[in-house]
Amino acid sequence: MYLLVVENESHCDFTKLREMLIRTNMEDLRDTTHTKHYEVYRKDRLQQVTIMHEILNKLHQTKLKYYIFQYKDFIVLVTLFAF
Numbered sequence: 001m002y003l004l005v006v007e008n009e010s011h012c013d014f015t016k017l018r019e020m021l022i023r024t025n026m027e028d029l030r031d032t033t034h035t036k037h038y039e040v041y042r043k044d045r046l047q048q049v050t051i052m053h054e055i056l057n058k059l060h061q062t063k064l065k066y067y068i069f070q071y072k073d074f075i076v077l078v079t080l081f082a083f
Helices: 014-062
Strands: 065-071 074-080
Touching: 014 065, 014 074
Parallel strands: none
Antiparallel strands: 065 074
């Protein structure tokens, strides 16, 4: 039975290969993270802000009293109706 330890640099080049691949591809990883993940997040947040702005404009036109609360990632909008 043989035991092969890939982290042992005396008989395996895996560690050097891994570091080289990470080093050469780090910029691509950063670009991909920025373009795919951050831009999707940014687009979603802008869409949420736009929708919230439209709702607030409509509420302001109705002269209703309203309160806005933020809890974690949620925005809670409470309106008070007079009967």
